[in-house]
Every structure is written in C-alpha cells, then in structure tokens.
Amino acid sequence: MTFELHYWPTIQGRGEFVRLALEAAGADYVDVARGAGKERQGLPAMMEFLEGNASARPPFACPFLVDGRHVIGQTAAILLYLGPRLGLAPKGEADALWTHQIQLTIADFVSEVHDLHHPIGSSLYYEEQKDEAVRRSTDFRANRLPKFFGWFEKVLERNPGNAGRELPRLVGRRLSYPDLSLFQVVEGLQYALPRATRRVLKKAPRVRALHAGVAQHRRLAAYLASQRRIPFNEEGLFRAYPELDD
C-alpha cells in the first residue's frame, strides 16, 4: 500500500518529520500536494481533506497521512502510527510510549522555534512582529535552547542501549523516529540560528554524534542529496533571520 503524505509543497515544515521517517525506511509514498498536474494530486487534493465535507474525521491541519481509509493528522500521531510499520519504533508498550513521549517533547520544542518568528500571530507577517521576535529569541536562546538540548543530551546519556557505542540513539540500540526528528531539529537550528546552535552543541556531544550519525544513514543521505529534499527557506519552520541569532 502506498502511503499518501499531505503537506504544503514548498516548505519542509512539520511534514519533513514524516518525510524523513518514510525516506529512512525506504517506504513507498506519494507527496500528494507536490504532484501538481498529476491525477488526484496537487494542492486541491490536500485541501479537500481539510476543507471538504467528505471526511468524517477531518484533520485540523497538515501534515496528515492517508493510508487506505485511515486519515491521520498531527505529526507525532502520524509517527506513532508509522513507527512500527516502518521498523522505526521499539516493540512493547512502555518503550513505544517513551519513544512517543520524546517525539511530543520535540514537537513542543518545534512549536517554540516556530513562534520565534511569529510571537504575536501566524496571520501577521514577520515584519509586523519583528521587534517582538527579537525579544522572544533572546529569551529562547538564553533559556529554552539550553534546556531542551540539555534534556536530549540527558536522554542519550541515560539510554543503556548506548553503552560502549559511538553512535548514540534516543531509545534502545536501534534507529527510531525521534532520532530522525532530532537530526532535523539540529539541521534546522544550524540554518536558523547558526551561532547560538554552535554554542549549545558544544555542551551536547551526544546530540552532535547522533546528528552526524543520522546524516550518514545510507537512504537518508541519498534523500538529503536529492531534489525531494526542499531547501530551507524563509516560509518554513526554521528561518534564517540574523537579528534573531547572536
């Protein structure tokens, strides 16, 4: 069965967390909204789910995944569903829940990163809330960035699966979907806040090692070098506004 991923066609955004899991697993999927001109693809196909009357369980927003008759919204819920199907989640309820809990914490972090450039409201342009963005980013760099990276580092340090291994994982000994998401968060922050991110990574050697290791994953490296990987840009989640870095 081909998975259908529905997300905005010109940004990585939250869709990228799903894309990385599908790509790392070599899954068969269609990036629906990017298939403009193809049958049952393009933006209208996505908007039908969000705004049409057909779906009994309409997602609040994209990304969402369509798998046969299942329509699943919320990035972390999509990954909870895909994890065991793609071999990217541990078996057993306790381990699966811990994996999901890490993903939900990454989701919270990502929301805070988004609000760096939109502290007042998503309906306003960045230029209309730039002063507030500068203030918010100062607090973010001083408090939130070190707090989240400190927690990721602690999780990696305390994972008994990492004992004696160079390439650390967040859960157990095998690659799981939050490893891919943390990789993406580091990538995005290196783009958006290069100076602050360099500083915080100095104190997080295990996060650095995880990031470097995921980048060398065979399928993922091929994806990152492909046209399928949309470049970071100032419409997305991670935006390079120099005034927000220091």
Add this chain to the structure above:
Amino acid sequence: MTFELHYWPTIQGRGEFVRLALEAAGADYVDVARGAGKERQGLPAMMEFLEGNASARPPFACPFLVDGRHVIGQTAAILLYLGPRLGLAPKGEADALWTHQIQLTIADFVSEVHDLHHPIGSSLYYEEQKDEAVRRSTDFRANRLPKFFGWFEKVLERNPGNAGRELPRLVGRRLSYPDLSLFQVVEGLQYALPRATRRVLKKAPRVRALHAGVAQHRRLAAYLASQRRIPFNEEGLFRAYPELDD
C-alpha cells in the same frame, strides 16, 4: 495499583487534564506534590524525578504519571496510556489514534492559550510582556479561537455516534478523555476570556452541549464541587486579565 500524578500543587494547569480523567473514572490516585508533609509526597518527591539522577527516562516537565515502574510524561501521552485503563478510550487502533489526534489538537490549542499571557517568554513576568500579550490576544480572538472551536464543532457534527442524541461526544457514543479535556478548555476560557468565549460558543452549539453534559457527570460534578479542584488563578494556564478579552 495507585496511580501517582505529579504536578505543581497550586494550579490546575496541564495536570488538570489528567486529573479530570482520573476523577471521572473514580480511579485510585495520589496527587503527589500536593501531599506536603506526607511520606514520599510533596514537591521534593516530584522534583526528584525531574532533576534527580535516578530515572533512566526523565520527563521533560510535569505533569507526569508514575504507575509502578513506568514514568510517563507529556499530558497527551499520559491520557493515551490511561484511556484504555480507565475506560475512557475506544478500543481498536484507528479509533484510539483518532481520539489521541483530537487530544493533540487540544494540546496545541492549550499552548496557544498559555502564550496569550506569555508571548515573549515563560521566564518573564506577565507585566514585562503585557503590551505583546494584548497584541497576541487580539489575533487569537480574531483567528485562532474561532478556528479551533469551528473544528471541535465540526468533529462533533460529523461523529456518527451523535446521531439522534442530545449529549454529543467527540468520538463514538461513549465518554472519552478528549471530551473531558474540551470541557476543561471551555471552563478555562470562560474564566479567562468570558466575552470572547461567549461569542464563539454562540456559533458552537454542540461544544456548548458537550460542556454542559460533562459538567453533570456524577463523579465529575462531585470532584468539581470538592476541595480537590483548585480554583482558577493567575498563576495557571487560564488567566483572567481583562485587557486580553474584548
């Protein structure tokens, strides 16, 4: 087995979403941080999990639930775990995932409500970000509040389980944990933004009916009238600052 809920002792906050599920089910639980002076209770017992070295899987923040050797953080993950154990979630993967997806959307909404009074940063006092809060709340009332309530209303409208029934549910025909959480969101918003909430509820009759129905749930009504229910206050998630309403 007694569940242990760990959360700040003087506010409802995010802990309340877990508390409502435990109370509605008549579950046996201890509100650990509120048991100051009792053995293994009080704030230090909670902080040990967050800041101590003992836990291999430390939660990022409270609330978290301790059930035997399991420690589960993230409100939505706690409810995902508790749902089937408390009879507050439907059986079957697709229904359980949809229930969780609704809860995650409520969690997103709650984060936006929190940032109404803290648009710049949690480390700053409200008074230090009041101007930005007024600006953010204007956008929130105009755009986000109607968008989220519109989605909840649509979910209730399209749930086939509600056909011919006065008391609507978000999923199927039985009470599930997001029903309790949506009740709490309405309660909180009625406290924090009474005028804007009255307006938005006028256009959401099913949300109003759900809220009224949950308030009459026998165990929940007893809880709400008890000392266990902490009153809303200006340290919590929902804060009554008149300048943020209109």
